[in-house]
Amino acid sequence: MITAEHLRKAAQGESRSIEHICLELWEPLYGFIYYRVQNREEAEDITQDTFVRTLTYCQRHNTQPDNIQAFMKMVALNIIRDGWRQKQRQGKLISFEEAKPLETVAADEQKTIAERMQIENALTQLKPDQKAVLDLRILKGYSVAETAKMLGKSAAAVRVTQYRALQALAQMLDEHD
Amino acid sequence: MDNKENILSEYIDDLNREKKPENDCYGADPELARLCETVKAVKTLKEPALPEEGYAHRLAQKVALEMAQSSREELNEKGAVRLNKRNRTARRKPVRPGWLLPAATALAACVLIFAMFVSRPGIFHTDVALAMQQAVGQLSSYHGVLEMRSHNEAGQEWLVRQVELWSEGDKYAIKQSDGTLTVNNGRQKWQLRPQKQEVALLPLLPDPARQGFDLRDEAARALSYPHQVVGSEVIAGRQASKMRISPPGGLEYYLWVDKETDLPIQLQTAMQNALQTTYTFVSFEANTQIDPGIFDYQLPPGFKVADSDPGQIVSTVEEAAEISGFIPLLPEESPSRILAFASRIVLDYGDTTIVEKVAQGVFEPAANSALGTAAGGPLEVWGESLRWRQDGIEIQVSGAQRAALAAQIAPGLALPEASRDLAGQARVKVAVDMDIVKADQQQADRGSSPWQLDPLQVSLTFVNLKVSPEGIVGEPQIGAASFKTAINNGVQAVVEVSAGPVSKVYLKRLVRQDETGIWSVVGYDPR
Numbered sequence: 001m002i003t004a005e006h007l008r009k010a011a012q013g014e015s016r017s018i019e020h021i022c023l024e025l026w027e028p029l030y031g032f033i034y035y036r037v038q039n040r041e042e043a044e045d046i047t048q049d050t051f052v053r054t055l056t057y058c059q060r061h062n063t064q065p066d067n068i069q070a071f072m073k074m075v076a077l078n079i080i081r082d083g084w085r086q087k088q089r090q091g092k093l094i095s096f097e098e099a100k101p102l103e104t105v106a107a108d109e110q111k112t113i114a115e116r117m118q119i120e121n122a123l124t125q126l127k128p129d130q131k132a133v134l135d136l137r138i139l140k141g142y143s144v145a146e147t148a149k150m151l152g153k154s155a156a157a158v159r160v161t162q163y164r165a166l167q168a169l170a171q172m173l174d175e176h177d
Numbered sequence: 178m179d180n181k182e183n184i185l186s187e188y189i190d191d192l193n194r195e196k197k198p199e200n201d202c203y204g205a206d207p208e209l210a211r212l213c214e215t216v217k218a219v220k221t222l223k224e225p226a227l228p229e230e231g232y233a234h235r236l237a238q239k240v241a242l243e244m245a246q247s248s249r250e251e252l253n254e255k256g257a258v259r260l261n262k263r264n265r266t267a268r269r270k271p272v273r274p275g276w277l278l279p280a281a282t283a284l285a286a287c288v289l290i291f292a293m294f295v296s297r298p299g300i301f302h303t304d305v306a307l308a309m310q311q312a313v314g315q316l317s318s319y320h321g322v323l324e325m326r327s328h329n330e331a332g333q334e335w336l337v338r339q340v341e342l343w344s345e346g347d348k349y350a351i352k353q354s355d356g357t358l359t360v361n362n363g364r365q366k367w368q369l370r371p372q373k374q375e376v377a378l379l380p381l382l383p384d385p386a387r388q389g390f391d392l393r394d395e396a397a398r399a400l401s402y403p404h405q406v407v408g409s410e411v412i413a414g415r416q417a418s419k420m421r422i423s424p425p426g427g428l429e430y431y432l433w434v435d436k437e438t439d440l441p442i443q444l445q446t447a448m449q450n451a452l453q454t455t456y457t458f459v460s461f462e463a464n465t466q467i468d469p470g471i472f473d474y475q476l477p478p479g480f481k482v483a484d485s486d487p488g489q490i491v492s493t494v495e496e497a498a499e500i501s502g503f504i505p506l507l508p509e510e511s512p513s514r515i516l517a518f519a520s521r522i523v524l525d526y527g528d529t530t531i532v533e534k535v536a537q538g539v540f541e542p543a544a545n546s547a548l549g550t551a552a553g554g555p556l557e558v559w560g561e562s563l564r565w566r567q568d569g570i571e572i573q574v575s576g577a578q579r580a581a582l583a584a585q586i587a588p589g590l591a592l593p594e595a596s597r598d599l600a601g602q603a604r605v606k607v608a609v610d611m612d613i614v615k616a617d618q619q620q621a622d623r624g625s626s627p628w629q630l631d632p633l634q635v636s637l638t639f640v641n642l643k644v645s646p647e648g649i650v651g652e653p654q655i656g657a658a659s660f661k662t663a664i665n666n667g668v669q670a671v672v673e674v675s676a677g678p679v680s681k682v683y684l685k686r687l688v689r690q691d692e693t694g695i696w697s698v699v700g701y702d703p704r
Contacts, residue, residue, distance in 0.1 A: 038216075041197045120222065143190065162186060166215045
């Protein structure tokens with residue numbers, strides 16, 4: 001349970017309150033970020049950055065958001081999108097002041113559920129060898145060499161199949177959008 | 178990697194290793210970027226990889242540290258000093274710290290070294306402070322040789338030890354001059370002992386090295402230490418700024434910061450108990466490539482394994498209870514890690530560790546410990562550790578939060594009151610010659626007459642000399658079983674005697690008031 005008092009003290013840098021907030025909130029936030037970056041290293045770093053930016057925001061504006069979890073997810077989205085923007089990708093930043101955290105994050109949550117269903121569906125429509133390569137390489141985490149051995153292909157053939165499979169999958173997902 | 182298939186394949190490999198992709202495709206070809214996004218989309222069907230044990234606590238510490246740095250940065254911005262964009266980015270990069278040094282004393286020194294990194298500006302020389310912030314922000318690994326020298330008030334100096342250190346993230350390795358190598362890779366801890374041709378598998382917890390030194394905890398703790406640049410000196414062949422640090426309520430000590438690398442290279446403790454210790458990095462390579470093999474556990478040919486119960490990390494207390502055969506007593510606060518052994522359970526709180534085991538035999542506090550009370554019985558207070566028995570379990574709490582955590586397990590726990598004047602209650606005062614006491618203390622410091630560190634032994638000698646003033650020959654007339662420590666607050670003690678002409682002996686630590694201080698009789702009650 002996070003109270004306004006916890007937030008106020010944490011924003012002032014009080015270590016016990018910071019610890020309490022981190023212990024309470026890290027897991028859903030980490031899961032939310034991981035879903036978007038798909039690697040632990042980046043998810044850990046962005047989780048840390050999200051806590052710092054949220055508390056800094058609370059400190060500078062002397063405020064405690066009503067729904068801190070939703071607010072932090074919005075901050076995390078901004079950090080991720082900021083990264084994309086720096087790399088010339090799209091990603092609109094959400095202003096803290098203008099944002100409606102609940103709506104922003106809820107919309108994103110609904111989108112992820114729908115996306116997952118689309119991906120599962122699209123995978124079933126790939127050619128068997130393409131599906132097998134993506135399954136071994138991405139879902140099971142095997143190396144190119146291991147995948148090649150298991151499928152009786154050369155490493156180069158695995159890379160080509162993998163590329164084409166992802167092209168086909170991206171095409172299907174784009175069409176759906 | 179020069180074609181799209183290879184770039185994409187490497188991207189997948191990075192994600193499979195749970196690393197941030199080196200080439201994230203975004204700045205390149207739009208199609209490649211779209212395919213990288215598709216890889217991530219497919220991977221969402223997998224369960225997420227969770228951080229390693231204890232992540233939440235480490236996260237909290239890093240956030241606290243970042244918040245502190247952020248406040249300081251803001252203060253600086255209000256002054257004329259501004260960090261440029263590049264420096265902000267460098268500092269913002271989450272710290273994966275770990276300066277871990279070997280023996281507890283060396284660690285204590287480095288605690289101070291790192292504490293210095295985050296000191297409050299305004300009192301400190303601003304340029305040096307900023308440079309240190311940036312240097313520590315960019316420190317992810319290091320290799321160095323640390324030398325520890327002591328000198329006494331008489332001006333004699335000697336080399337205590339020299340160790341070689343490797344540190345990367347949470348991993349560390351420490352090599353002593355006799356070749357003993359201690360390694361903690363975050364999952365396993367072991368010690369390679371070449372002289373005995375053996376490898377000891379050590380419990381991950383408690384880890385005195387880690388407990389004695391944690392950047393995040395100590396950084397937060399040290400925020401209010403005032404400091405000042407007081408000069409410039411050459412240390413280990415390098416130009417360094419010398420700074421004086423004044424911990425509130427503590428003794429001043431000094432830190433030297435390398436002018437070229439902006440990293441601290443030497444620390445000198447205050448003169449305490451007639452001893453002053455200096456820790457110097459005689460060599461230091463920051464952010465260096467460390468051979469990952471050093472953190473891999475391998476049993477060298479011809480070596481045997483000395484200990485086969487290094488314990489195992491478990492997720493719940495129930496699991497720990499199943500392995501250890503008893504249910505531990507828990508404080509309200511949850512530990513960050515639980516380690517279970519065949520007969521004991523260790524709860525990790527970062528800077529504090531609780532070790533519990535089934536109580537066996539009679540509880541005997543260490544002879545030179547202070548005594549309080551816990552759970553209706555005696556509480557041993559020794560150094561940074563508390564030990565007592567409760568509900569058939571022996572509990573030892575060591576580290577910074579020991580008092581708070583112990584009180585959560587044993588409500589009503591009472592620490593000894595060092596300010597209480599016990600000696601004043603003695604009916605007969607015993608005159609003390611301080612020259613003799615100081616000489617005795619030096620003798621004990623050299624390892625002679627260790628019995629003087631034990632108030633029971635000192636009382637036994639005193640009382641038996643009353644009975645046999647000519648000297649004790651053979652077994653003392655009034656045996657050890659007649660002596661019992663009634664009170665010991667670490668500075669003064671009262672020993673009750675059940676036989677002979679004396680009923681109570683009053684003692685004091687006159688030269689040094691810690692575990693290394695000898696006891697002297699300052700009074701007694703005749704029977």
